Amino acid sequence: MALMITDECINCDVCEPECPNDAIYMGEAIYEIDPHKCTECVGHFDEPQCVQICPVACIPINPAHVESRETLMQKYERLTATKAALPQPPSAPSAGV
Ligand code: SF4
Numbered sequence: 001m002a003l004m005i006t007d008e009c010i011n012c013d014v015c016e017p018e019c020p021n022d023a024i025y026m027g028e029a030i031y032e033i034d035p036h037k038c039t040e041c042v043g044h045f046d047e048p049q050c051v052q053i054c055p056v057a058c059i060p061i062n063p064a065h066v067e068s069r070e071t072l073m074q075k076y077e078r079l080t081a082t083k084a085a086l087p088q089p090p091s092a093p094s095a096g097v
Pocket residue numbers: 003018019020021022023024033037038039040041042048049050051
């Protein structure tokens with residue numbers, strides 16, 4: 001399942017950098033979760049990191065995106081494959097040679 005952020009969000013900014021899939025972003029008024037990127041942290045962590053850290057517990061399951069653990073793992077594999085396919089930044093030149 002993907003998770004979602006409700007309007008109880010206080011925009012405290014702490015969840016966004018914790019997401020391993022870059023699924024959390026600032027929406028029009030509050031933070032939002034891209035359901036196509038959220039794997040409920042499957043593949044990265046045992047527990048959803050945003051839920052762990054949110055001080056007001058406003059991140060429930062998104063009822064519009066109910067997915068099995070297997071589907072979430074497939075999503076994780078797709079996301080990491082996409083990331084790996086991106087061009088890597090050139091490595092820094094070695095100094096003093
Ligand atoms: Fe990101 Fe994990 Fe939260 Fe989903 S559950 S939004 S993958 S931190």
